[in-house]
Amino acid sequence: MAQIRIQNVRKEFGAFTAVRSSSFTIEDGEFFMLLGPSGCGKTTTLRMMAGLELPTSGEVFIDGEEVGMKPASQRDIAFVFQMFALYPHMNVRKNISYPLVSQGMKREDVRTRVQAVARILKIEHILDKPVGGLSGGDRQRVALGRAIVRRPKAFFMDEPLGALDAEFREHMAEELRALHNRMGATTVYVTHDQLEAMQMGDKIVVMNHGVVEQFGRPQQIYDWPATKFVAQFIGSPPMNFLDFEGMIGIGGDSIDLGGIKVKVPVSREGRAGRLVLGVRPEHVTFRDDSAYRGRVRAVEYLGTTQIVTLATGHGDLKARIPSGHAIREDETIGLDFDARTLSLFDAENGKALLSEANAGVLGHG
Amino acid sequence: MSSYSVTEPSRRQKWVAGILVVLYALITILPLVWIIGTSFKTPSDAIAYPPKTFFTPTVEGYVNVFTTRTRLTEEQLRAIGEPQTWYDRLVRKDGLVISGPSRFAERFTNSMIIGFGSTVLCIVLGTAAAYAFSRFKVPLKDDLLFFILSTRMMPPIAVAIPIFLMFRSLGLSDTHAGMILLYTAVNLSLSVWLLKGFIDEIPIEYEEAALIDGYTRFQAFYKVVLPQAATGIASTAVFCLIFAWNEYAFAVLLTSGNAQTAPPFIPTIIGVSGQDWPAVAAGATLFLVPVMVFTILLRKHLLRGITFGAVRK
Numbered sequence: 001m002a003q004i005r006i007q008n009v010r011k012e013f014g015a016f017t018a019v020r021s022s023s024f025t026i027e028d029g030e031f032f033m034l035l036g037p038s039g040c041g042k043t044t045t046l047r048m049m050a051g052l053e054l055p056t057s058g059e060v061f062i063d064g065e066e067v068g069m070k071p072a073s074q075r076d077i078a079f080v081f082q083m084f085a086l087y088p089h090m091n092v093r094k095n096i097s098y099p100l101v102s103q104g105m106k107r108e109d110v111r112t113r114v115q116a117v118a119r120i121l122k123i124e125h126i127l128d129k130p131v132g133g134l135s136g137g138d139r140q141r142v143a144l145g146r147a148i149v150r151r152p153k154a155f156f157m158d159e160p161l162g163a164l165d166a167e168f169r170e171h172m173a174e175e176l177r178a179l180h181n182r183m184g185a186t187t188v189y190v191t192h193d194q195l196e197a198m199q200m201g202d203k204i205v206v207m208n209h210g211v212v213e214q215f216g217r218p219q220q221i222y223d224w225p226a227t228k229f230v231a232q233f234i235g236s237p238p239m240n241f242l243d244f245e246g247m248i249g250i251g252g253d254s255i256d257l258g259g260i261k262v263k264v265p266v267s268r269e270g271r272a273g274r275l276v277l278g279v280r281p282e283h284v285t286f287r288d289d290s291a292y293r294g295r296v297r298a299v300e301y302l303g304t305t306q307i308v309t310l311a312t313g314h315g316d317l318k319a320r321i322p323s324g325h326a327i328r329e330d331e332t333i334g335l336d337f338d339a340r341t342l343s344l345f346d347a348e349n350g351k352a353l354l355s356e357a358n359a360g361v362l363g364h365g
Numbered sequence: 366m367s368s369y370s371v372t373e374p375s376r377r378q379k380w381v382a383g384i385l386v387v388l389y390a391l392i393t394i395l396p397l398v399w400i401i402g403t404s405f406k407t408p409s410d411a412i413a414y415p416p417k418t419f420f421t422p423t424v425e426g427y428v429n430v431f432t433t434r435t436r437l438t439e440e441q442l443r444a445i446g447e448p449q450t451w452y453d454r455l456v457r458k459d460g461l462v463i464s465g466p467s468r469f470a471e472r473f474t475n476s477m478i479i480g481f482g483s484t485v486l487c488i489v490l491g492t493a494a495a496y497a498f499s500r501f502k503v504p505l506k507d508d509l510l511f512f513i514l515s516t517r518m519m520p521p522i523a524v525a526i527p528i529f530l531m532f533r534s535l536g537l538s539d540t541h542a543g544m545i546l547l548y549t550a551v552n553l554s555l556s557v558w559l560l561k562g563f564i565d566e567i568p569i570e571y572e573e574a575a576l577i578d579g580y581t582r583f584q585a586f587y588k589v590v591l592p593q594a595a596t597g598i599a600s601t602a603v604f605c606l607i608f609a610w611n612e613y614a615f616a617v618l619l620t621s622g623n624a625q626t627a628p629p630f631i632p633t634i635i636g637v638s639g640q641d642w643p644a645v646a647a648g649a650t651l652f653l654v655p656v657m658v659f660t661i662l663l664r665k666h667l668l669r670g671i672t673f674g675a676v677r678k
Contacts, residue, residue, distance in 0.1 A: 052573050072576040079577040085570035089592040102579035146578070 002063035002153040002186055003028045004049060009058030009068075011044050011210075018044040020210045021058070026188060026203070031180050033201035034190045037233070041210040043158055046190045050156045051075045063153055073102075078147035080157040084139045086131040086146070093127045096145040103150070117149045120179070136164045140172055144179070154186040161196065173200055194234045198222065206230045216361060224358035225343060228350040231278050237307060240279045242314035243347060247272035255344070258313045260291045263339035265357035274347035277314075281307065283338040284319035290334030299327050310335070397653070404646035411642040426643030428452045430469050430634060430651070434461040469648060472630040477655065478541050479626055480610040483548035487605045488598055490549070491556030492564075496586060498557070499564040500572075510558070517554040522614045532619055539623045547619070548609040556601050563597025564590065599666035603659065610656050627652050 004026040011019040019041040026032045034042040047053040049060055051072035060068045067075050078099070086095050093114055100110045118124040121141045126134065131142060140160065147155055160176070161169045177200050180187055191197050197204050198218040206213045206221065206229075214226040225231035231239035246256050249270045254263050257277065264277070294310030294317060306323045309316055310333065319335070327333075344353040354362060374382065403411050405422040434456050437445075445462065448454040456463055494513075498506060528547065529538075537543030567590060575585035591598075613628040620626065631648040634641060660667065 050577060052576070071581075072573070073579045073581060077577065079574065081570045081574060083568065083570055085568065085574040087571060087574070087589060098575075099578035102584075146574075150579075 003061075004063075004154055004186060004188065005061040006045070006049065007059045007061070009045065009048055009055045009060060011041070011048060011053060012056045018210055019048070019055075022207070022210075022212050024205055024212060024215050026186060028186055029184045031177070031187045031200060031202045032189065033197040033204040034188060034207065035194060035197040035201075035204050035233075036192065036207035036213075038192055040207045042190045042192075042205075042207050045207070046156050046158055046188060049154075049188060050077055050079050052079070076153045078150065078152040078155050080143050080147050080155065080160045082159040082162045084143040084163070086139060086142055088131060091128055091130050092123065092134070092142050092145075095131060095142055096127075096149050099146060099150045113149055114145075117145045120148075120182075121145050137168050137172060140164060144176075148179070148183065148185075152185075154188065157187065157189045159190055159192070161191075169196075176200065195236065198234070206233060208233075220361040223341070224352070224361040225278070226352050226362050228276060228278070228345050228352075231343065231345070231352075235280060237281055237318045237320075239343075240281060240284070240317045241345075242277040242279065242312065242317065244275060244277065244314055245273065246275055248275070248344065248353070257292065262292070262337060262342075264342045264344060265340060265355040267344070268354040268356065268359060271344075271346055271353055275353075276345040276347050278343035278345055278352075279317070279337050280341060281318045281320040283341045284317065284321075285336045285338070286319070286321065286325070287334050287336040290336045292335050293332050294335055295332045296327055296329050299329065400646050400653075401650050402646075404643055404650045406643050406646075408639065408641055408643055411646070412640075423455075423643075425455055426641075426645075426647035427651075428455055428463075429641055429644035430647045431467055432456075432463045433465050433467050435464040436461055467634075468625075469627075469630065469634075472625055472627045473651065475541065475620075475624055476610060476627040476652070479544045479548065479624070480606055480655075482541070482545040483552065483609045484602050484606045486545060486549045487552045487556045488560075488602050491553060491560050491601065492591075492594065492598065494553075494557045495560035495564050496590065498561050500569065510561075513554045513557050515554075516550075521551045525615065525618055528615070529618060539620050539625075541624045544616070544620065544624055544626070547615060548605075548612060552605045552608055556605055559601045559604070560594065560597055563594050563601075567593045596666045599663040603663055603667055606659055607656060 005024075007023050009019060009022050010017070022041075022045055034046060036042045044053060048055045048068075049062075051067065051070060051074075055068055058068065059066050062075060062077070072079075087098065090098070096114045096117060097110045100113060105113075114127070115124070118127055121144060123138060123141050123145065126138060126142075131139065134142065140163075143160070147157075161172050164172060173196060189197075189200065201218055203216065204218055204221055205215045208229050214221055214230045221230060222234055225234065225239065228241065232241075242257065244255070244257055247270075248255055248264070248267045250268060251266060252264075252270070253266045254261050255275070255277065256262075262277070292312070294312040296308060297311050297316070298309040300307040300309075301323060304323060305320050306325075306327070308319045308321060308327055310319065311317075312335070317335070321327075340357060343358065344355070345351065346353060352358060352362060404426045405424070406417070406420055407423055407425060410417050410420045432452070437460070442457075442460065442462070448457045448462075453463060497503060498510060503509065532538045532543055532547075535543075537546065571589045571593065572582075572585040575589045576582065580588065611628065612626075616626045617629045620629065627648070631645060631652065634644045634648055
């Protein structure tokens with residue numbers, strides 16, 4: 001098991017820069033999520049860690065050793081591919097034992113190891129079947145088996161649940177997490193699904209356009225996004241953005257939103273001009289005496305909660321409220337925001353302004 | 366009431382299709398049946414008109430294709446005594462004796478060496494080139510591929526004279542190596558293009574998985590890619606073999622005493638003693654066997670190979 005550190009890693013494909021200068025550290029035993037939209041460079045970053053791509057510049061450390069230019073076969077890691085990539089001309093047992101055979105392990109030892117792995121993954125009954133006829137879930141388990149059988153320093157997974165149907169994905173996600181807890185192996189997991197990332201990850205890196213936008217524990221990222229991109233990418237529905245012209249001084253604790261004073265966490269940065277107020281849908285409450293008002297445009301019923309879309313003077317806003325309230329379309333409602341949870345962003349560069357509340361997470365204050 | 370289906374052909378359509386297939390099979394099989402039939406006829410049955418469908422089979426043709434025979438006078442025949450073997454007896458009816466083996470076996474062996482030799486070489490070089498073109502960043506890849514394909518754009522025999530002169534000065538005329546090289550050169554473009562198509566279809570993740578599992582690039586290639594490409598390799602091999610096996614023009618031009626293959630040899634059987642059609646037919650029949658066996662052995666791959674990649678799995 002190992003700590004993985006990447007430092008100023010950059011990857012160019014011809015004129016296209018897939019990853020520009022990424023740095024972060026994955027601690028030993030962490031379940032680490034690389035999250036971002038497609039084309040953001042997360043898979044390229046993973047492939048550079050695994051040795052399937054060589055970085056244009058920068059360094060990759062596995063267990064303290066610089067491996068940036070080493071081929072994959074010498075890094076002692078395992079990789080689970082999205083399409084599983086099980087060797088189609090071999091049966092399940094051969095697939096799982098293949099990494100051991102390459103190390104020249106004795107036949108009886110290979111047998112015991114494969115048997116043990118099959119027991120963990122509950123696939124003992126299909127060991128002698130060809131991989132062709134297996135269901136998606138079983139293929140997934142075989143792919144995992146091939147990864148864990150040699151007890152590598154780290155596991156790399158590239159959207160391993162992407163090829164499964166929704167119902168089964170949930171189940172496999174739980175299994176994966178349970179497997180991780182049991183083995184405690186450093187795992188790097190690429191996904192574009194923010195729910196999956198939050199559900200399974202110890203830590204998340206959010207990437208966009210080849211740049212690391214934010215790095216931290218799921219709740220830190222959810223509560224205190226570093227950029228508008230992160231705020232919007234994480235959470236469903238995403239954080240609401242209310243655009244306004246205004247200013248806030250250092251130590252200021254309120255803003256002027258269209259003539260109405262809204263309390264925000266004490267700011268550590270002063271900024272004037274185009275700003276954005278970020279509000280999570282669950283931090284909006286309805287209060288009849290509130291001065292800030294919105295007109296109901298749509299209501300989505302979700303069982304225990306409902307999502308209400310309101311038109312305000314600063315754009316549309318979604319609120320998540322208990323489904324008990326009866327809300328009618330076109331009715332005008334007073335809105336109140338939970339002052340402790342608000343974020344302010346600079347509209348020019350999309351970065352969050354530092355405040356007393358988010359300084360602990362965003363750290364550079 | 367009969368149900369109507371869009372995808373399932375109707376009974377009538379099946380019948381029509383069946384009849385067409387049978388007709389086509391008859392048309393293609395008829396020459397084969399004719400040749401094989403003729404090889405078991407006597408020379409007079411072979412040229413009988415109307416053609417004889419039923420006849421007493423004889424292996425005279427096969428004996429003749431493997432032997433040379435001499436006509437002796439009555440006295441000489443008496444002097445050498447009774448024929449010893451069944452084939453001696455067979456030719457003695459016509460007042461002939463076997464004077465020695467013909468060169469058919471030798472020509473046939475040449476065909477085997479040159480045909481299979483060039484096929485193997487074609488597959489080895491073709492697979493390597495196709496893999497490189499499929500997986501690596503080759504500078505000017507598209508131009509190179511087009512250049513390779515362009516070697517196939519004219520009939521090979523169009524360059525017969527330069528090749529003839531080249532072979533003469535290089536000492537390759539009438540050698541096995543020369544013919545293997547020539548057929549490989551002609552077939553290689555086909556083999557590179559076909560195999561590239563097959564290798565392109567194999568997801569690169571298989572190799573990456575093998576690389577991660579601790580194998581080198583070359584091990585990944587022959588342990589993972591090659592077994593996957595078996596279908597493509599088999600069908601390409603059949604195409605290459607059929608060309609090299611049947612090639613006539615270059616064989617006539619470039620070979621004579623040493624490396625002559627069976628195609629230019631078979632017609633020469635005609636002139637030995639009258640028009641010995643059964644012997645020619647016997648030679649042709651035997652000549653068919655290796656390609657037939659090879660194709661039948663690979664037929665499972667061949668069928669998959671031709672439709673491979675038509676539908677994405």
